[in-house]
Amino acid sequence: SEAKKLTAKQVEDIYNTKVVSVGPETELGDIANIMSEQKVHTLPMVDDGKMVGVIGKLDLIRAML
Secondary structure, three states, X not given: OHXXXXXXXXXXXXXXXXXXXXXXXXXXXXXXXXXXXXXOOXXXXXXXXXXXXXXXXXXXXXXXX
């Protein structure tokens, strides 16, 4: 809950265990849909089982302009 996040003392108090990630070939529209549906502002990018970057909403806006 939001109240729990505000009073958290450590990351372990608020972290999410259900991580959603995308790959380098994921379409920008699909990334936007995932962010909207999952209510997240950033997504880790994973390639061959390794995290290679992070994409955020601002990145999407820049790419679509």
